[in-house]
Amino acid sequence: MRLRTNVLRIAVVLGAFLAVELLSRIGAIPRVMMIPPSEMLIALVRLLLSGRMNVHIAITLRNVGIALTSALLLGFVGGVVVHALPRLRRILDPLFASYYSIPIFVFYPLFIVIFGMGSIPLIIMGFLSAVVAMVINTLNGLDRVPRVFRKTAQVFQMTRARAVCLIILPAAAANIFTGIKLAVAYAFIGVIAAEFILSGGGIGYQISFTYYAFDNNTMYALILLILVLVTVINMSLYVWERRLLTRMGRR
Amino acid sequence: MSQPHVALTNVSRVYPGTRNQGPVHALGPLDLELWKGEFFSVVGPSGCGKSTLLEVIAGLALASEGTITFEGAPVAARVPDGVGVVFQEDASFPWLTVQDNIAFGLRRAGVDAEEIAKRVNYAVTFMGLKAFARAYPAQLSGGMRQRVCIARTLVMQPRLILLDEPFGALDQQTRLLMGDELLRLWRETGATILLITHALDEAAMLADRVGVMSARPGRFIDILPTGWPRERDSLIVARQEFGQVTGHLWSLLRGESLKALQNDQ
Numbered sequence: 218m219r220l221r222t223n224v225l226r227i228a229v230v231l232g233a234f235l236a237v238e239l240l241s242r243i244g245a246i247p248r249v250m251m252i253p254p255s256e257m258l259i260a261l262v263r264l265l266l267s268g269r270m271n272v273h274i275a276i277t278l279r280n281v282g283i284a285l286t287s288a289l290l291l292g293f294v295g296g297v298v299v300h301a302l303p304r305l306r307r308i309l310d311p312l313f314a315s316y317y318s319i320p321i322f323v324f325y326p327l328f329i330v331i332f333g334m335g336s337i338p339l340i341i342m343g344f345l346s347a348v349v350a351m352v353i354n355t356l357n358g359l360d361r362v363p364r365v366f367r368k369t370a371q372v373f374q375m376t377r378a379r380a381v382c383l384i385i386l387p388a389a390a391a392n393i394f395t396g397i398k399l400a401v402a403y404a405f406i407g408v409i410a411a412e413f414i415l416s417g418g419g420i421g422y423q424i425s426f427t428y429y430a431f432d433n434n435t436m437y438a439l440i441l442l443i444l445v446l447v448t449v450i451n452m453s454l455y456v457w458e459r460r461l462l463t464r465m466g467r468r
Numbered sequence: 469m470s471q472p473h474v475a476l477t478n479v480s481r482v483y484p485g486t487r488n489q490g491p492v493h494a495l496g497p498l499d500l501e502l503w504k505g506e507f508f509s510v511v512g513p514s515g516c517g518k519s520t521l522l523e524v525i526a527g528l529a530l531a532s533e534g535t536i537t538f539e540g541a542p543v544a545a546r547v548p549d550g551v552g553v554v555f556q557e558d559a560s561f562p563w564l565t566v567q568d569n570i571a572f573g574l575r576r577a578g579v580d581a582e583e584i585a586k587r588v589n590y591a592v593t594f595m596g597l598k599a600f601a602r603a604y605p606a607q608l609s610g611g612m613r614q615r616v617c618i619a620r621t622l623v624m625q626p627r628l629i630l631l632d633e634p635f636g637a638l639d640q641q642t643r644l645l646m647g648d649e650l651l652r653l654w655r656e657t658g659a660t661i662l663l664i665t666h667a668l669d670e671a672a673m674l675a676d677r678v679g680v681m682s683a684r685p686g687r688f689i690d691i692l693p694t695g696w697p698r699e700r701d702s703l704i705v706a707r708q709e710f711g712q713v714t715g716h717l718w719s720l721l722r723g724e725s726l727k728a729l730q731n732d733q
Contacts, residue, residue: 365558368528368553372528372552372553372573373572373573374547375576463606
């Protein structure tokens with residue numbers, strides 16, 4: 218059954234790829250608008266082999282890495298602290314609930330004024346996009362730890378720290394994992410989108426630059442690169458999560 | 469006369485009030501003595517404080533008044549060495565295999581690996597879980613998961629086992645069979661067992677003595693010796709005396725259950 222689903226999934230992606238290829242080749246999609254996917258692929262391979270985008274890829278990955286790591290760490294710690302302080306939680310819960318209705322990018326002039334045009338505003342944008350997803354999911358995970366697990370920790374005479382490490386966190390892992398998955402996606406979105414408007418380097422900046430330079434081949438190669446990168450990361454996390462959930466009996 | 473294994477003297481538990489509700493007097497005052505190697509069941513109407521009683525004996529909750537001793541030492545806000553608890557809810561850890569679940573407490577206690585392997589192997593065999601030793605709880609039935617929890621308690625070799633409606637979620641046939649396993653475990657370990665249950669037949673079948681509690685605040689209105697031999701199993705439910713014991717329990721409990729129902733309404 219799972220094999221069939223996987224085959225179907227691949228068939229859908231391949232089908233879409235071939236359909237766009239066909240429409241591009243017969244001219245239904247003009248080349249100035251979009252080049253055929255096969256050409257995007259060739260352009261991407263050439264781009265990677267030439268190494269001329271390596272610096273920009275490295276900038277983006279570094280910024281996403283810093284934004285993501287800090288969002289995961291602070292989001293997790295924040296979630297644990299807020300969970301431990303019910304009064305603080307009552308204050309913050311409505312803010313968390315409405316957080317993603319705020320377009321963070323409207324603050325970019327403020328970030329430029331405060332931090333200049335370097336990497337810091339990009340990292341902050343990525344961080345702000347990702348951190349609350351981690352806080353909310355850590356909170357959800359901790360909320361769902363059955364009370365009986367805490368009592369079991371007491372029966373085994375475990376210290377609070379050991380109970381947290383060996384029982385509470387594993388019990389909350391599935392939700393925390395969802396937070397990690399969302400944070401990865403949001404950190405990429407935050408950093409790359411910010412590179413369009415705030416940066417002189419990075420994949421987002423290069424996509425914007427090649428767009429204005431009518432360099433469709435490079436632009437689509439970079440878009441494809443981001444798609445491949447994010448898909449590979451998300452698929453790896455998905456496989457990991459599926460294993461975890463299967464073990465936990467939630468799938 | 470020797471000292472009781474567990475002794476409760478004038479124990480009561482009052483839950484402090486909240487903004488919307490006044491304090492709740494959940495339990496007592498009550499006295500109870502459990503003797504070493506005894507199987508004692510507690511029955512009572514819903515909400516009468518049975519689980520609270522178990523929690524204060526285990527040291528999971530503090531008594532508001534009175535004293536509790538286990539093997540002569542006071543119990544307060546900490547589960548004493550030698551006490552094992554099995555809860556009604558499934559407390560098996562879903563991220564660990566059956567054998568790792570069972571070994572969990574032993575590893576925390578720093579027992580050496582060889583001894584852990586020996587005890588876990590014994591427990592999985594004893595509880596009929598050998599074929600599932602490497603399975604995860606999600607792959608087991610509810611009854612088997614509860615057996616994992618019992619095995620996890622058993623390997624710690626507790627001298628006092630507290631069971632809070634451990635078979636509450638199981639069907640009647642499985643309950644009877646689990647009762648047989650519990651009796652076998654009790655005879656083999658020589659532990660003192662306190663079983664909280666809402667099922668009168670379960671209490672009557674398993675226990676040497678059954679404590680009948682009143683509606684909240686729970687007090688013992690009677691403690692009834694069943695008179696069963698130590699070698700017994702679920703087949704005693706077919707005996708005439710079993711019906712008499714169960715009937716007597718119900719006659720004691722009926723009025724209290726009605727009272728509890730009226731209180732709820």
